[in-house]
Structures are given as C-alpha cells and as structure tokens.
Amino acid sequence: MPALLEMRSITKTFPGVKALDRVTLSVRQGEIHALVGENGAGKSTLMKVLSGVYPAGSYDGEIHYDGALAQFRSTADSEARGIIIIHQELALVPLLSIAENLYLGNELARGGVINWHETNKRTEALLRKVGLTEPPTTLVDTLGVGKQQLVEIAKALSKEVRLLILDEPTAALSESDSQALLDLMLELKAQGVTQIIISHKLNEIRRVADTITVIRDGSTVSTLDATTQAVSEAQIVRDMVGRDMANRYPEREPRAGEMLLEVSNWNVWHPDHADRQVIRNVSFNVRAGEVVGIAGLMGSGRTELAMSLFGRSYGRNISGDVQLHGQPVNVSTVTGAIAAGLAYVTEDRKSLGLVLDETIERNITLANLPAVSSAGVLNMAEETRVAERYRAAMNIRTPSVFQHVVNLSGGNQQKVVLSKWLFAGPEVLILDEPTRGIDVGAKFEIYGIINDLSRDGKGVVMISSEMPELLGMCDRIYVMNEGALVGELSAAEASQERIMSLIVNTQENSHAIG
Amino acid sequence: MQSAETGTVRVQKNFGHYLKTHVRDYGLLFALIAIMLFFQVVTDGTLLRPINITNLFLQNSYIIVMALGMLVVIVSGNIDLSVGSVMGFIGAVAAVMVVQWHWPIYIAMPACLVVGLFIGAAQGYWVAYWKIPSFIVTLAGMLVFRGLSLWLLEGQSVGPFPSNFQALSTGFVPDIFGFERPTPNGTAVSAGIIAAGTIVWLSLRARFRKQQYGMETEPTAFFVARVTIVAGALVFVAYKLATFRGLPNVLISMAVLTVIYAFLTENTVIGRRIYALGGNQKAAKLSGIKTERLTFLAFVNMGMLAALAGLIYAARLNSATPKAGFAVELDVIAAVFIGGASMSGGVGKIVGAVVGAFIMGVMNNGMSIMGIGIDYQQVIKGLVLLAAVCFDVYNKGKQS
Known part of the structure; x- marks a missing residue:
C-alpha cells in the first residue's frame, strides 16, 4: 500500500525547548496508525504541525501528503485537503443542535440564508453512518460524551475526510462507548478512511492498529508493524519509557522521620456530575523529610486529589480523614488547610497560582499577610525585606522585587509561587507538576529547592507526569489510576516499566470487569 | 546596599x-490642570473665583464620596449600577424621618447610614454567595430603589429640612x-x-x-x-x-474619607486582599483569602457610602425628590474609570478616582458657566471617558 502521509525529519523548537527532534511518521493509505508515548513526548505537537496549527515554515522538515509536498498554513488549509483532527476536548457548541454543530462554519446556505431542510436531511444521513439515531435537532448538550464523540466524527465525515486523527478518543468514555467507537473506527477503515489514533490504552491500540509508532522525548523511537507480527504491550511500554536519566537530578539522601500527614479513605465526587466519583478510597501518608511522588496519567485524578484535600477546592461530597502529627485536622477551608500546615502549589500557576498583574513582593506575601502586618496595617518595609529574602534564597532572577510577575519567565514565576507557600510556613507541601513548562536549568534549581525542603524536615508530595522526575526525586511513589491508588513503590523498586505496567494492568482489569 | x-x-x-x-500617573494630574486652565481662560477667570471653587466642592462632594466606594467595588472585579437610585432612596428615607416623623438628626442620620448598609448587604449577598453577576444584581437594585423612592415620596418633593441637617452640606467650618x-x-x-x-x-x-x-x-x-x-x-x-x-463642612468629610480609604486600600491587609481578589479571584481563594466575604463587604461599604451621599445631596437641595440621583451612577463609574481603574478588576487607586471625579466636576461646572447646553455636555463627557480609557489601553499595550 502506498503512503498517504509521510512526515520526514520534523523538528520543532519552542524558546528554550526542542519539542520535536527529527521525527518521522509514515502512514499508509487505508490503515489505522497508532501514535503512542508518554505525556509531553511530543504527540500533540506533531499533530499540530501536521494540521497547520503550527504553519509551514515554523518547523523544519517536510510533510508529504498524497504524493506531494504539503505546506499547510492553517487548519483550514489541512481540512481542505481532508485532514481532520478530533481533539480530546470536544469542540462542539453545547447549546446548538447536532445539525447546527455539524455544519458550523460550513453552513448549507444561499446568500446567507440557511437551508434547514437540506441541513437536517444530510445530518440524518451522516448520523446513520456513525450509528446514531438521534434527531438532527437534538441539542448537543443533552448527549453523553460518547455520543458527542460520534457527532464529532460525523462532523469530520461531512467534510469528506481522508485522514482522520483521533486524540485520546476513549479517555472520557465508558467501556461500552469505547467499544462502539473502536468498532466505528474499523468500519471507517473498511470504507477507506485512513486514521491516526493517539491513545494510552494499549489494549485498544492492539485491537485496532495496523502500525504503531512510539515517540519519546520528541523523537521517533520505533515503528512496529502489527499486521505482520504480534506486538506485545511490554514491548510498547519499554519503548515508551526507556531513556537516559543520568545527572538530571541533584543528589539526595532519604531521611524519612516521624509521620506528618496521613490521609485515609478519601472520596470525592465530580462537582458537576453528582454520580461520577473522581477519587475512590484514597489513603496515603507522608513523613517528615520525605518526598513522596504520585504518578499517573493525565486525568487519573492526581490534581483533583490534591485540590480536594486543600480546603475542598475541588469536588463535592468529600469524605475521609486527614491527620497531621497523628491529630485530626480540619482542612475543609483553604484558610483552615493553611493554618493546619498544608500548602498546595498548583499545576496552573498563571491562572491559579499568581496575581500576574501584581509585583513579586505582593505575590510572595499574599498567603500570609498577617505576618507582615500588625492590627491589619501592612508594614511595607517588612514586606520588602521578606521579598528580598526569598529573592536571594530562591535565586529569583529579576531587577527588583517590584517587578510585575507577568514579566518573569516560567521558572522564575514558579519560584515566586514556591516562595509564597514557603512564607506561609507549611509542614507539608503538595507540589502539582512543579516543573511544568520550565526549562532544564530552572528544573534543576527547583529540584534543589525540593531537596532543601525535605532536609528542613518538611513533607513533600510531588505530583508529576514526568516519570523520570519522580524516579529521580522521590523516596516513595504512589501510582494512581482512574481516581484510585493502584500501587505503592519504594525508590528502590520503582521503575518506569513497573509504574506503567501498574497503570496498564488496572486499565485492563477494569475493562475485563466492564 | x-x-x-x-x-x-x-x-x-x-x-x-x-x-x-x-505616563498614566502624570497624565491624570496634567489632564486636570490642563482642563482647569482651559476653562479658567474661556470663562474669563470665573472658574477659579472663590465662590465657584466653593461651589465645585459642594456640587461634586456626593460623587466623590460614592467614587471612593465604587473604586473598591470595581477593584474587587465588580460594578454597582444601583448607587444613584440608592442615593435617591436614602434621601427620601431621610426626608420621611426628619420632615414627616420629626426624628432628631442625630438619630435619623445614623439610621439612614444603617439602611444603606443593609441595602449594600442585600445586593452583595447575591453577588458574593450566589455568584450572580454584579451587573445584573445592581441593575435590579437600580430599578427597585428608584421605584421605592417614588413610592416613599408618593411622587412629590418632600422638604424643607431643618437647618442643622442642611449644615451637613452647606455649612462652613x-x-x-x-x-x-x-x-x-x-x-x-x-x-x-x-x-x-x-x-x-x-x-x-x-x-x-x-x-x-x-x-x-x-x-x-x-x-x-x-x-x-x-x-x-x-x-x-x-x-x-x-x-x-x-x-465647607462637606469638604472636611470628603477629605477625611479620602484619606481613610486611601489608607485602607493601600496600607492594610484587607485592602491588599481586595486587589488580589480583583486581580485573580481563583489564585486569591487558593491563597486562603475569603473572597466571598470580601466581595460582600465591598458592597456593604458601597451601600453605606451611597447613603452618606444621599444625605449630602438631600441636605444640599434642602428636599428629597423622586428624581434625585438619577443617572448619577454613570458619573461615579466614569470618574473611577477616568481615574485609571480597570474594568477587569485589581487595578485602580483612590486618589485616581477622586481626581477623575474632579475632572468630571470641573468639566460640568466649566461648561455650564460657558453656557453649553446639557446636550453637548453629555456628548463631551462621553468622549472624554472614551479617550481616557483608550489612553489606558494604548499605554498598557505599549508597555507589555
């Protein structure tokens, strides 16, 4: 079979980061091609290059599509050639009907007047193709996620798709919806639609994929042909995670002391969907001077666990016990959690961690203003002294502490957030993706700060999607999947393969049950 | 060092x-000076005559008093459209208490302020705890209290007030x-x-x-x-x-309030937290700040200041009228935005709001002396507001 798509030696650099490094991807006409890799390996970036989100010229390398060199300047360009992406977050307008969504931006209209009769008729035909029987006038809002996914595919079909790209299509679907979707993929394949599927669920990939390309750290690691040989999950996992990790983490000695934080039987339900349990019976603990990691894929519930613990900032119907130093503490409000000695450094520093249009100084003192004031009146001189102290201790690179944080680099912004929480004087810090979006040098500095914290006897919970980071930093790692802890590994026994197989196995088990 | x-x-x-x-900090001061010089020249020196300066303060005092509260509300990321109506309503309440019921003013005035406080609380409750957009809650309040003033006064003007009540506005030290x-x-x-x-x-x-x-x-x-x-x-x-x-007595109250609010917003914990709340509500909440309570308090404070403005206005007019405070909220909001506050919250200063109010006041006064019709006055004020905010946005874009 000839190749429909060939991406040759694609390199894409962002300021300070090489996201893709000479990646090659070859997709044959009419096959289902799976793209796998860890979070941040570069899968999404590659698909953005392909679809023209990053226009031709902003990357190096060549894309050959349908036998000719393709230079897409926008997504409209690539869509016109039949390349359509269905993103993980669905791009449907909830309060419009199925038909309206299907033809949004592509309305069947003459002189600006929409022909509703034709629109609904064609929609009906498209819905039948993807196995939906809903009337075209149904509001998308009233459909479940699985059916919304099918509507997205119908939308792609309405544009005469030749290459359909599905980004984690089953991540939010139930078992039966997932099966239906996979069946549809096979049916579309029979009709000649070439497809690329990005997924973490290896069993699903084995079911539908003809070829599997593994990407790691922005490079193609291997391309496995599943039509000629059987591909084992172990093989895929090994290719996904095997990487060199020498000297990327500062030296540290484990020095776990007395028990600090104990969480038991923590349960949380989704804030909008009362019947969806997000955290299931989670129990974990942290000792003084210990760095404890929580590993898991995106959407496994790590952030939800942390935020629900920190003053019930996420979720509803929260239940469970929290003890600090063996004493029960009330963490039902953020103020209470801070008073009890908890701090939560968010994964989303720009929208949840910082007041961007304020100075470094004012951000650092924000969580502990009483410490720089008396009788409610601020002592500005003391505030500046505090800020200067953290600037020096954290090595925040800035001309002055009166600089607005919006002007700082990601690494320095993260140091400001860390300063804020250290100034609040916590005993246990929950760090959620503490090195996301910052460069290698700043990462190393952040690791140093974390080690200093544990040396000072603080307990650190580190949530990260980067497994090497967890392996390099943590004394103990909990593995989380689908809202539950599925394993606990000591530093000695932990490896990327073991973590990944814990995650994959539980997914298989849950499928077996489903 | x-x-x-x-x-x-x-x-x-x-x-x-x-x-x-x-440029923004100086621009505001220069704009005020330039506008004053302009009107001083075109009114042949009338603008800066002692009697006119006195009048400037008397005319604008209630706008400035409300601009203080409005600045806090806008910095917190909200808006209050009801202040004109609340001000009129409190004037009516005062008239009923003092003129019809013959309450002594040392009871009636605090009572009016308490009513204002409750009005602020009633609106702030929906905004803070029910997350109803403040635009909608206070739009409702604007209609409700306009209606209540009409009802209370039965469509009539009620007055005159005793001289000790008038002294609030027209007395001199x-x-x-x-x-x-x-x-x-x-x-x-x-x-x-x-x-x-x-x-x-x-x-x-x-x-x-x-x-x-x-x-x-x-x-x-x-x-x-x-x-x-x-x-x-x-x-x-x-x-x-x-x-x-x-x-003028009212200048004293204005000056004292301005100093108090400037101190509160810039030098106290609660002031700092309001800026953080307006700058990034989620981050503020995750930093242990009780964002709901602060929003609520911003409205309570606004209600109290609107009540004070209502008393000042009624004392100056020496009667309560159903039309009192009509469209005044727009002047107050304009003053705060001319003074450099940001619609999205987190930015703005008390001094800026006061200068903004004076810019509006001098323009009103100067144009009236010149005999410019109310029609053109509105057009010019509108354009000045637009120009001031455009200037802000342009500067911000250039800096970042």
Whole structure:
C-alpha cells in the first residue's frame, strides 16, 4: 500500500525547548496508525504541525501528503485537503443542535440564508453512518460524551475526510462507548478512511492498529508493524519509557522521620456530575523529610486529589480523614488547610497560582499577610525585606522585587509561587507538576529547592507526569489510576516499566470487569 | 546596599523611559490642570473665583464620596449600577424621618447610614454567595430603589429640612482665629498649609524609603515639580476658599474619607486582599483569602457610602425628590474609570478616582458657566471617558 502521509525529519523548537527532534511518521493509505508515548513526548505537537496549527515554515522538515509536498498554513488549509483532527476536548457548541454543530462554519446556505431542510436531511444521513439515531435537532448538550464523540466524527465525515486523527478518543468514555467507537473506527477503515489514533490504552491500540509508532522525548523511537507480527504491550511500554536519566537530578539522601500527614479513605465526587466519583478510597501518608511522588496519567485524578484535600477546592461530597502529627485536622477551608500546615502549589500557576498583574513582593506575601502586618496595617518595609529574602534564597532572577510577575519567565514565576507557600510556613507541601513548562536549568534549581525542603524536615508530595522526575526525586511513589491508588513503590523498586505496567494492568482489569 | 545603588543609576539613565512607563500617573494630574486652565481662560477667570471653587466642592462632594466606594467595588472585579437610585432612596428615607416623623438628626442620620448598609448587604449577598453577576444584581437594585423612592415620596418633593441637617452640606467650618471678613478665614488657610506640609513630608518619606529599597524612584526634577504643584494647589485652593466663606463642612468629610480609604486600600491587609481578589479571584481563594466575604463587604461599604451621599445631596437641595440621583451612577463609574481603574478588576487607586471625579466636576461646572447646553455636555463627557480609557489601553499595550 502506498503512503498517504509521510512526515520526514520534523523538528520543532519552542524558546528554550526542542519539542520535536527529527521525527518521522509514515502512514499508509487505508490503515489505522497508532501514535503512542508518554505525556509531553511530543504527540500533540506533531499533530499540530501536521494540521497547520503550527504553519509551514515554523518547523523544519517536510510533510508529504498524497504524493506531494504539503505546506499547510492553517487548519483550514489541512481540512481542505481532508485532514481532520478530533481533539480530546470536544469542540462542539453545547447549546446548538447536532445539525447546527455539524455544519458550523460550513453552513448549507444561499446568500446567507440557511437551508434547514437540506441541513437536517444530510445530518440524518451522516448520523446513520456513525450509528446514531438521534434527531438532527437534538441539542448537543443533552448527549453523553460518547455520543458527542460520534457527532464529532460525523462532523469530520461531512467534510469528506481522508485522514482522520483521533486524540485520546476513549479517555472520557465508558467501556461500552469505547467499544462502539473502536468498532466505528474499523468500519471507517473498511470504507477507506485512513486514521491516526493517539491513545494510552494499549489494549485498544492492539485491537485496532495496523502500525504503531512510539515517540519519546520528541523523537521517533520505533515503528512496529502489527499486521505482520504480534506486538506485545511490554514491548510498547519499554519503548515508551526507556531513556537516559543520568545527572538530571541533584543528589539526595532519604531521611524519612516521624509521620506528618496521613490521609485515609478519601472520596470525592465530580462537582458537576453528582454520580461520577473522581477519587475512590484514597489513603496515603507522608513523613517528615520525605518526598513522596504520585504518578499517573493525565486525568487519573492526581490534581483533583490534591485540590480536594486543600480546603475542598475541588469536588463535592468529600469524605475521609486527614491527620497531621497523628491529630485530626480540619482542612475543609483553604484558610483552615493553611493554618493546619498544608500548602498546595498548583499545576496552573498563571491562572491559579499568581496575581500576574501584581509585583513579586505582593505575590510572595499574599498567603500570609498577617505576618507582615500588625492590627491589619501592612508594614511595607517588612514586606520588602521578606521579598528580598526569598529573592536571594530562591535565586529569583529579576531587577527588583517590584517587578510585575507577568514579566518573569516560567521558572522564575514558579519560584515566586514556591516562595509564597514557603512564607506561609507549611509542614507539608503538595507540589502539582512543579516543573511544568520550565526549562532544564530552572528544573534543576527547583529540584534543589525540593531537596532543601525535605532536609528542613518538611513533607513533600510531588505530583508529576514526568516519570523520570519522580524516579529521580522521590523516596516513595504512589501510582494512581482512574481516581484510585493502584500501587505503592519504594525508590528502590520503582521503575518506569513497573509504574506503567501498574497503570496498564488496572486499565485492563477494569475493562475485563466492564 | 548594592541594590540601592543600581536603583539610582537606573533612574538617572532612564529619564525619558520613566516618563513613558508612568505616563498614566502624570497624565491624570496634567489632564486636570490642563482642563482647569482651559476653562479658567474661556470663562474669563470665573472658574477659579472663590465662590465657584466653593461651589465645585459642594456640587461634586456626593460623587466623590460614592467614587471612593465604587473604586473598591470595581477593584474587587465588580460594578454597582444601583448607587444613584440608592442615593435617591436614602434621601427620601431621610426626608420621611426628619420632615414627616420629626426624628432628631442625630438619630435619623445614623439610621439612614444603617439602611444603606443593609441595602449594600442585600445586593452583595447575591453577588458574593450566589455568584450572580454584579451587573445584573445592581441593575435590579437600580430599578427597585428608584421605584421605592417614588413610592416613599408618593411622587412629590418632600422638604424643607431643618437647618442643622442642611449644615451637613452647606455649612462652613467657623474661623478658629475669630477673623472677620474680609480678612481671609484663618481655619481654611492654616488647614491648607498643614495639608500641603503633610503632603510634602509624606512624599519625601515615601521617596526615601523607595531609594532605601532600590525601588525605581522618579527623577528628582519630576518629584519636585509634582510635589510643588500638588502642595501649591492645596494652598491656593485653601486661600481662595478662605476669601469666601472658609472651609465647607462637606469638604472636611470628603477629605477625611479620602484619606481613610486611601489608607485602607493601600496600607492594610484587607485592602491588599481586595486587589488580589480583583486581580485573580481563583489564585486569591487558593491563597486562603475569603473572597466571598470580601466581595460582600465591598458592597456593604458601597451601600453605606451611597447613603452618606444621599444625605449630602438631600441636605444640599434642602428636599428629597423622586428624581434625585438619577443617572448619577454613570458619573461615579466614569470618574473611577477616568481615574485609571480597570474594568477587569485589581487595578485602580483612590486618589485616581477622586481626581477623575474632579475632572468630571470641573468639566460640568466649566461648561455650564460657558453656557453649553446639557446636550453637548453629555456628548463631551462621553468622549472624554472614551479617550481616557483608550489612553489606558494604548499605554498598557505599549508597555507589555
């Protein structure tokens, strides 16, 4: 079979980061091609290059599509050639009907007047193709996620798709919806639609994929042909995670002391969907001077666990016990959690961690203003002294502490957030993706700060999607999947393969049950 | 101290740069001066006559009082459209209490402020705890309290008030030195000099502190010019007032409130938290700040100040009318935005809001003296508001 798509030696650099490094991807006409890799390996970036989100010229390398060199300047360009992406977050307008969504931006209209009769008729035909029987006038809002996914595919079909790209299509679907979707993929394949599927669920990939390309750290690691040989999950996992990790983490000695934080039987339900349990019976603990990691894929519930613990900032119907130093503490409000000695450094520093249009100084003192004031009146001189102290201790690179944080680099912004929480004087810090979006040098500095914290006897919970980071930093790692802890590994026994197989196995088990 | 040194060096190097990045701070002061000079010329000197300066304060006092509260509300990321109606309603309540029920004013006035407080609480409750957009809650409030004033006054004007009630607005502080006219009023002159002296002292102290911490300080020439202009203007205005009837009572309440609110917003924990709330509500909440309660309090405070403004306005008019406070909320909001506050919250200063209110006030007054019709006045005020905010947005875009 000839190749429909060939991406040759694609390199894409962002300021300070090489996201893709000479990646090659070859997709044959009419096959289902799976793209796998860890979070941040570069899968999404590659698909953005392909679809023209990053226009031709902003990357190096060549894309050959349908036998000719393709230079897409926008997504409209690539869509016109039949390349359509269905993103993980669905791009449907909830309060419009199925038909309206299907033809949004592509309305069947003459002189600006929409022909509703034709629109609904064609929609009906498209819905039948993807196995939906809903009337075209149904509001998308009233459909479940699985059916919304099918509507997205119908939308792609309405544009005469030749290459359909599905980004984690089953991540939010139930078992039966997932099966239906996979069946549809096979049916579309029979009709000649070439497809690329990005997924973490290896069993699903084995079911539908003809070829599997593994990407790691922005490079193609291997391309496995599943039509000629059987591909084992172990093989895929090994290719996904095997990487060199020498000297990327500062030296540290484990020095776990007395028990600090104990969480038991923590349960949380989704804030909008009362019947969806997000955290299931989670129990974990942290000792003084210990760095404890929580590993898991995106959407496994790590952030939800942390935020629900920190003053019930996420979720509803929260239940469970929290003890600090063996004493029960009330963490039902953020103020209470801070008073009890908890701090939560968010994964989303720009929208949840910082007041961007304020100075470094004012951000650092924000969580502990009483410490720089008396009788409610601020002592500005003391505030500046505090800020200067953290600037020096954290090595925040800035001309002055009166600089607005919006002007700082990601690494320095993260140091400001860390300063804020250290100034609040916590005993246990929950760090959620503490090195996301910052460069290698700043990462190393952040690791140093974390080690200093544990040396000072603080307990650190580190949530990260980067497994090497967890392996390099943590004394103990909990593995989380689908809202539950599925394993606990000591530093000695932990490896990327073991973590990944814990995650994959539980997914298989849950499928077996489903 | 090394940082202090680098601070001074940078300042001297970047004279022009400083002006560029702080154009907003100076722009507001210059705009006020330019507008005053303009009207001084075109009105043949009427604008700065003692009687007119006195009138300027009397006419704008209630706008400034409400601008203080509105600044806090807008900084917190909300808006209050009901203040004009609330102000009118409180005037009506006062008229009923004082004129119809013959309550003594030392009971009626606090009672009115308490009513204002409850009105603010009633609106703030929905905004803070039910997350109803403030635009909608206060739009509703605007209609409700306009209607309630009509109902309370039965569509009639109610008055006159006893003279001790009127004194709130139209009274003057007696001369402590016992000077008789035409000798300038001693209280006013000495108050002007004390105020000017305080400004000079505070500015010097702030400047010294900034240098000590290596903060960017303004170039010396700018600093001297700015402080001289502000202090000089204070003395000048005080002298002018002294040659008429002295310090109006309402100027005292205005000045005291301005100082209190400037201190509250800039020097206290609660003030800082309101800026953080407006700057990034989620981050503020995750930093342990009780964002709901602060939003609620911002509205309670606004209600109380709107009530005070209502009392001042009724005392000045010497009657409560169903039309009192009509469309005043727009002048108040305009003053705050002209003063540099941001619609999205987190940005704005009390002093800016007060200067913004004066800019609006001088324009109203000057155009009226010139005999410009109310129709054109509205058009011009509207364009000035648009220009001020465009200027802000343009500057911000250039800086980032």
